[in-house]
Amino acid sequence: MLARRLSRRTRLAFGLGLVTLLLLGAGPYALWRWQPEHVPEGLAGWLPRSPKARPVVYRYRDDAGRVVVSDRKPADGRPYETLEYHPERNIVPSLTPPPPR
Numbered sequence: 001m002l003a004r005r006l007s008r009r010t011r012l013a014f015g016l017g018l019v020t021l022l023l024l025g026a027g028p029y030a031l032w033r034w035q036p037e038h039v040p041e042g043l044a045g046w047l048p049r050s051p052k053a054r055p056v057v058y059r060y061r062d063d064a065g066r067v068v069v070s071d072r073k074p075a076d077g078r079p080y081e082t083l084e085y086h087p088e089r090n091i092v093p094s095l096t097p098p099p100p101r
Helices: 008-034
Strands: 056-061 067-070 081-084
């Protein structure tokens, strides 16, 4: 009923506006979904984790010399190594049984 009351020009403008909003939303969604490593850091904190995201972990040594692996950079500015964690891979080395004798 409402569509009949609106003019053809108004319906066309509304439709074009809706398509424009959908296209503007499709770009950021595609970036988040298929290339999450390119999402700006400030925006990444507000978005849910992408299924394709590869978490970054940091490896460094603490004051006692022990190796620490964390998802956060060391706060005191000590040197660290950035590692890329691949969730789809097995991180535990596989053990093959010794050959039978």
